Structure formats: C-alpha cells, structure tokens
Amino acid sequence: MKIGLIADTHDRLPAITALLAEFQARGVEMVLHAGDYCSAFALQPFLEYAAPMVGVFGRNDGDREGLRGMAAQALACELFESPHSMQIGEHKILLVHDLADVSERSMLSHGFVIHGHEHKQEMKTRGETLIVNPGEGCGWVNGAPTAAIIDLDSKHVEFVKLDAAEWKY
Secondary structure: OEEEEEOOOOOOHHHHHHHHHHHHHOOOOEEEEOOOOOOHHHHHHHHHOOOOEEEEOOOOOOOHHHHHHHHOOOOOEEEEOOOEEEEEOOEEEEEEOOHHHOOHHHHHOOOEEEEOOOOOEEEEEEOOEEEEEEOOOOOOOOOOOEEEEEEOOOOEEEEEEOOHHHHOO
16 A cells, blocks of 8 residues: 655645645555644645545644644544554554654554654664655755655655755745
8 A cells, every 4th residue: 555655744735735646646545644734724735635644733733623623624634643553454653743752662663653843854764663754745944845655565665856946935
C-alpha cells in the first residue's frame, strides 16, 4: 500500500493542492499528515482528494476545534492529538509532529514513525523502525514544497520535491 506523507503545510493551499495531485499521479491510497496545517481552510484540498487522510496536530494548529469541524465534513479525514499510534494492515505506525514528544521506547515499538516539525526531508532507522520526515509541505523555509511516499510492504520511501522555480515567494 502506498501512503503519502506530508507535514508542515502552514496554510499554503497551492502547494498542498500540487502535492496531492502528485500523490494521485503516483497511486497514493492514503495520506498521513504530521501536523501544522495552521488554519481550518488548509484542510479543504484534503477533503477534495479521493483518499483517506489521518493527521495529528502540530504546534501551530491553534484552532483545533475549527480543524476538527472541517475534517468532520469528509467521510475519511480524521485528526488526532500528537502522538497517535495506528495500525494499517499489519503495520504499526506512530504519527507525531515533533519527535521530541515521544520516548525512544515508544518509537521502537512501531515499524514506522512519521514526523514533521523540522521542515527537512529525512529518513533514518533505529533498529527495525523506519523514521521518516517528509519535509515541509509549504515550502516557506526551504523554497520548495516537499512530501514523501512510502510503500508499507517494501519500506521503500520516495521523496517528492516540487520544482523550486515555481515556488518563489
């Protein structure tokens, strides 16, 4: 199963829409968002996307009730407090905004840890656990919106980066 990973979208609707289009073109079946949508309107592209989305809140998500209300308008869009542990098939996944909020023991009890907060794409392993930061969906800090796609069965991670020339401020 291909899962789209995104974080730190910070209200940048054109970038969110473009990344979701990239996910759709690459056969992504579900999206995991590691927090920092910022405003409820930033969820609109996810509601229009034809795949389920599960997300956690980040530090810049001030109007959590507004975000929850917007998510409730979709059949398959759920938001949780960070960290959130879930099972997708036989795969145990920990979705968290900031890795500093979870213990090493908690991380290592999952096959996958998906996080954001640092605004940089990164993949590493600790024991059998694959830890992925898809980068910044907004592209505000590093100049281009980024995300990742993971195949849960093969543990293959493909980083996605939109053309920086199209995303100048």
